[in-house]
Amino acid sequence: MAPNPIAPPAALQAAGSGTAAPPAERQAIIRLFGVHRRYGARNALNDIGLDIFQNEFVFITGPSGAGKSTLLKLLYLGEPASEGQILVDGLNLARISRKRVPELRRRFGIIFQNYRLIPTRPVFANVSLVLEAMGQKEHLIRKKVDSVLRTVGLEDRHGALPPTLSGGEQQRVAVARAIVGNPKILLADEPTGSLDPSSAAIIMALLQRYHRRGATVVIATHDHETIRRTPGRIIQLEQGRLVSQPAAEAP
Ligand SMILES: Nc1ncnc2c1ncn2[C@@H]1O[C@H](COP(=O)(O)OP(=O)(O)OP(=O)(O)O)[C@@H](O)[C@H]1O
Numbered sequence: 001m002a003p004n005p006i007a008p009p010a011a012l013q014a015a016g017s018g019t020a021a022p023p024a025e026r027q028a029i030i031r032l033f034g035v036h037r038r039y040g041a042r043n044a045l046n047d048i049g050l051d052i053f054q055n056e057f058v059f060i061t062g063p064s065g066a067g068k069s070t071l072l073k074l075l076y077l078g079e080p081a082s083e084g085q086i087l088v089d090g091l092n093l094a095r096i097s098r099k100r101v102p103e104l105r106r107r108f109g110i111i112f113q114n115y116r117l118i119p120t121r122p123v124f125a126n127v128s129l130v131l132e133a134m135g136q137k138e139h140l141i142r143k144k145v146d147s148v149l150r151t152v153g154l155e156d157r158h159g160a161l162p163p164t165l166s167g168g169e170q171q172r173v174a175v176a177r178a179i180v181g182n183p184k185i186l187l188a189d190e191p192t193g194s195l196d197p198s199s200a201a202i203i204m205a206l207l208q209r210y211h212r213r214g215a216t217v218v219i220a221t222h223d224h225e226t227i228r229r230t231p232g233r234i235i236q237l238e239q240g241r242l243v244s245q246p247a248a249e250a251p
């Protein structure tokens with residue numbers, strides 16, 4: 001069948017709007033209700049209520065110690081909430097059995113603060129580990145890792161050990177590792193924190209590209225320059241409290 005050469009009016013409208021298009025379906029993939037996280041007497045997160053929608057691109061920002069990293073950790077059960085409810089893609093984290101935690105984790109790709117690569121294993125192995133843990137077949141693993149390393153521009157560094165790479169290159173390996181399993185949700189904790197502006201721009205472009213493939217992307221950062229350049233919803237934390245939560249639609 002010949003493709004219809006006439007663009008539908010909705011597509012023209014979206015193209016001309018000049019703002020980030022709102023998610024097509026406003027279905028929350030992450031929901032937090034009255035969430036607290038305490039460390040002894042310290043309240044790292046205080047009564048957080050928040051919905052993050054499918055295919056949203058969200059920044060969590062705020063000063064050091066505001067609770068950004070803690071909020072990310074609660075989402076993949078890196079740590080449990082002290083109080084409140086968290087739903088991720090239909091899973092209630094307070095009720096999930098230990099047996100189903102890997103099922104929850106497979107929904108996430110995670111880019112940790114300071115890369116967290118295995119320094120003694122080559123780039124290829126750092127990325128392939130994810131797929132091995134999922135029990136995928138060897139020939140498929142090779143194909144997917146080759147492909148994702150091409151995506152991040154490191155196809156010629158398969159055998160390199162992480163300490164021999166630049167910071168920007170190590171972060172690209174971390175991005176490859178986070179996306180190789182094709183997770184629905186990508187979490188990134190200060191992904192540009194220790195990078196020069198051009199490496200930071202490369203990393204952000206990779207995260208945006210993965211977002212365009214349909215993923216939900218949540219980034220904790222206090223890099224104002226990156227936030228300014230990148231369309232997305234900004235969620236602000238201060239001393240463990242949500243201080244502003246604009247609606248998901250673009251203004
Ligand atoms: N394991 C822990 N034990 C005790 N206190 C903790 C722990 N983890 C975090 N905190 C405290 O919780 C608060 C929030 O920490 P968090 O790491 O989430 O902040 P952040 O916003 O990510 O800061 P930064 O911008 O410096 O990364 C801080 O006061 C921190 O000291």
Ligand SMILES: [Mg+2]
Binds near residue numbers: 069070113189
């Ligand atoms: Mg942090």
